[in-house]
Amino acid sequence: MKVLKFGGSSVAKPDRIRGIINILKDYYAAGDHFTVVFSAFGGVTDGLIEMSRLAAAGDDRYGAAFQEFADRHQDAIAELLPEGSMLRLETSAQLRKSHEVLKNLLYGIFLVREASSRTMDYVLSFGERSSSYIIAQALQHAGIPAEYLDARKIIKTDRNFGNAKVNFEKTYTAIRAYYAEHPKVQVVTGFIAAAKGGLTTTLGRGGSDYTASLVGAGLQADAIEIWTDVSGVLTADPRRVKKAFTIPKMTYAEAMEMSHFGAKVIYPPTLMPALRQRIPLYIKNTFDPSFPGTKVSEENNPDGVAVRGISSINNVALLTLSGSGLFGVPGISARLFGALAQQAVNIILITQGSSEHSISFAVKPEDADLAKEAVTTSFEYEIERGVVNPVKVERDLSVVAIIGENMRYQPGISGRLFQALGKNGINAVAIAQGSSELNVSVVIPREDENKALNALHEAFFLSDYKSLHLFIVGVGLIGGTLLKQINEQNAYLRKKLGMEVKVVGLANTRKMLFEPDGIDLDNWKEALQTSETNVDLAVFVGRMRDLNLSNSIFVDNTANDKIATYYEGILDESISISTPNKVATSSSYAQYQRLQNVANKRGVQFHYETNVGAGLPVISTLHDLLDSGDRIRKIEGVLSGSLSYIFNNFDGSRPYHEVVMDAKEKGFTEPDPRIDLSGKDVGRKILILARETGVAMEAEHVQLVGFLPPGAMEAASVDDFFGVLEANADYFTKLLADAASAGKVLRMIATLEGDQASVGIQAVGPESPFFLLSGSDNMIVFTTDRYSERPLVIRGPGAGAEVTAAGVFAEIIKIGKFLS
Known part of the structure; x- marks a missing residue:
């Protein structure tokens, strides 16, 4: 039957x-x-x-x-x-x-x-x-x-x-x-x-x-x-965890725990008559009758899976009774829970430290005031004497539980749980685990429930597969190229790294777009253009925070100084950042240090490799040298692709102003080339490197040695600026001729030695690694204790959307690996 x-x-x-x-x-x-x-x-x-x-x-x-x-x-x-x-x-x-x-x-x-x-x-x-x-x-x-x-x-x-x-x-x-x-x-x-x-x-x-x-x-x-x-009991609530899947088999005890912690498929009393008679239950889908569903029986599953499912209780209040008057006093728990029982208050979860200094318990929110009154009345004498503190009530909390009979046989389960929560910035308010190890329950802020469920589901069921949720501001040349690279590479990342990059938020100077399940990268331009939401950075950051998705990463592909003001708040929300925007890292040293401290405090990643050398591994190499105990003696670098192009092509065959015009027309320089030629951008880059070595340097400490003729920087317009360059053609010809007569070439070089930094034109000979630099390549030279006779040289393209976007993409992958 x-x-x-x-x-x-x-x-x-x-x-x-x-x-x-x-x-x-x-x-x-x-x-x-x-x-x-x-x-x-x-x-x-x-x-x-x-x-x-x-x-x-x-x-x-x-x-x-x-x-x-x-x-x-x-x-x-x-x-x-x-x-x-x-x-x-x-x-x-x-x-x-x-x-x-x-x-x-x-x-x-x-x-x-x-x-x-x-x-x-x-x-x-x-x-x-x-x-x-x-x-x-x-x-x-x-x-x-x-x-x-x-x-x-x-x-x-x-x-x-x-x-x-x-x-x-x-x-x-x-x-x-x-x-x-x-x-x-x-x-x-x-x-x-x-x-x-x-x-x-x-x-x-x-x-x-x-x-x-x-x-x-x-x-x-x-x-x-x-x-x-639904097709049986799922590993998590599919409305909250899109990747939840059916559990083929589970024990009565596991099913009981799942139902207690919010799984709606099985009503708890249902299990008891079946359990007593050892009758297997099958949970099946009316709309997919051929699917086997879930079998619930007394058989423990031999597949070795430690965690069978993840469930949650959406809204609880946590009450805490604490004080020195609880320590070593028999009958405290009996008084506490007896008082609650008299008021018919059901307790969802109990936790007590071995110090006996406090007892915490979770109840339904609607029972919180009644529970507080009952406990306060029961311990009125101790509270008045000050040996027991007034009952503390915390609201807007949720309970998340991992459940499985095999957890007791596998060490490290709790470690994996707390690592997954910690890397997503989710604070554990209270923890409970029975000696049977059938479930580990964690009380967390209610707003983090969805994020916790997804993070834990990935940690225990999709440990070889992780979704990264990207919020990208700036979809111009670099941002658009990054989206193209992500779209082309996602299949490889899923197959080889078990990583899926989902772009869930986009913004340009006019519109912003959100899609928690992932924006279609084949049609992102049309979707963003037709979005009804006008851009507002505060709203964008707020929406990113409110979505509260696991493994969230903010990517700033702009040079906008206003966006950089949001970095601290973003990091403080446990969201990692990758950016080629130099504003935040080259502003005041106090702000630079604060961002580093917030990132460390929250255990998130703050990456800006592309601030210095586009796609070149400059900052990461510097960190490797320092972390391995090497000492930096000197850093020298051609750190501007535009200036590299200009001086590598200024060979006397054309006047200097024509070479600069050519660089501008090819997009190597800013629309106003004075931004490049002033050396300020290079100055910001050497400033960042100085700070990475531990030097507390401000922007004004970087000496910028100008080389432009008088009146160039003060010109009223870009056209007037080029007029000044043309009028001073002989000045530039002489600079080149003087260098050539000594067998040297001109390079704009940034130098850091100790706590002294400078940027200026240098004439270098064949003995210098900068002598043979060509095209728009950048070059960074590290002279260290280990690399003293033959300095460590990094060379490659220092500008261009492809390499810069690739650098940002590499950081996104690095963050993804950190979150794994």
Whole structure:
């Protein structure tokens, strides 16, 4: 014998009921013996509650709600049974008779302006009684010898209306006796039962599952199947964790823990009758009947998986009783929990340190004030004496739990849990773990619940696969190239590194766009252009914070000084940053140091390799030298791709102003070349390198040795500037000739030696590594204790969207590896 239960979503519409009938036809054709339990049609129970509320409030709109209820069931009859058939006429007449009773009952509620728990149980029974009767008739029409069974005949309870307690002995006796005399397929009403005297009771939330389990236990069934709208028990809530997947097998204990911590698929009391009789439960999907779903049994799974699932309780309050008066005093816990029990406060979680200085416990938010009052009253004497502190209440918290019977056999599970939370900036307010190690529960801020669920799911179920969530500001030449590179490389990253880069936020100077599931990088330009949201940096950063996605990374591809002012807040939200924007790292030393400290404090990454050498590994190489104990004697560098291009091409064949114009037209310089030629940009780069070596240097400490003729920097416009260069062609020709006469070439070189930094034109000979520099290449030369006779040289393209974007991309991957 099998017991099958179908929930409200499975019977919400007539076409879904037809799908169920087809499932049951297969069972019947296969020769299986089965009985079926049904919930009310989807949404009906809520409708019955609402119409009762309206009636009790004296609101005659309850009548319209009742009529909608009655019409819905008559429409279902018309859909499922052939017109003019005796079966349809009989079913319709029986439902009208039953619903007339409900109508009169609601009118009585309307007259007395009250709906007691006893009355409500009777009202709610009409949902299951109506759906099950219609479906029993439809099964008969389909050729299955079915018979309607009102569960009040077989399930016996006390008079605790709304959540009745089952008398198992009487119930099992009644079930066996009834089924012995009724060999047809019984279609049972879920959720409802009867107390002594025939009074209607209900079994509480999820009561239809409980009905199926009770029938299964009473019949000692071979299996109990709970058919719902999801494919079994999933590793996490799929509404919050998109990558959740079905758990093929789990134990009763694991299922019990999952249901306690918020998993909606299994109603906790359902498990107990099945567990006592060792009856396996199968959780299956009505809309995908061929999918095997989840098997729940006493067998511990031999697959070695430590964590079976992750669940959560969305909203709790945490109360803490603390003080020296608790230490070593017997009976404290008894007084505390006795006081709570007297007020019928249910405790969700308990944690106590070995010091006995404090006890924390979680309760439902609506019970927090009552719990505080009860505990305060119980410990009033100690609180007045000051040996126990006033009860502390923390609200807006959630409980996240990892669950699995095999956790006890694998060390490091808790370490992986806290590492995943820590790397995403999620603070653990309280921790609880039983000695059975069946679950580890962590109380966290409620706003971090979704992030925690996703971070833990990746850590335990997708440890070889990680999603990075990117928020990118600046989609011009560098940003657009970065998006292109990500799009082209994502397949490789998924395959080789187990990493998926999702761009979830984009902004340019006009628009911004958010898509938590990832923006389509094939069409990002169109999506951003048609976005209805105008750009606002504060809103962009706020939205990034509010989304609170795991493994979030902020990428600033601009040179905007305003964006840099948000860096500290972003890092403080435990969001890593990668940027080619030099503003933040070259502003005041105090701000530079503060950003480093915030990043270290929050355990996040702040990368700006591209601030100095575009895609060249300059800062990372410097760190490697310092971390390995080397001492920096001198740093020299051609740190500007534009200036490198200009001086490498100024060979006397063209006047200097034409070479600069050529560099401008090719995009090597800024629109105003004076920004490059002044040496200020190079100065910022050597300043950053100085700070990376530990020198507390400000921008004004970098000596900029100018080489432009008088009037060049003061020119009113770019055109006037080029006019000054042209008028001083002989000046530049002489600079070049003087260098050439000594067998040297001109280079704009930044130098750091000790705490002295400078930027200026130098004439270098063949003995210098800068002598053979060509194109727009940058070159950085490290002279150190280890690299003294032959300095360490890094050379390569120092400008260009491809290499700069590649540098940012490399940092994103580095951050992803850190988060793994």
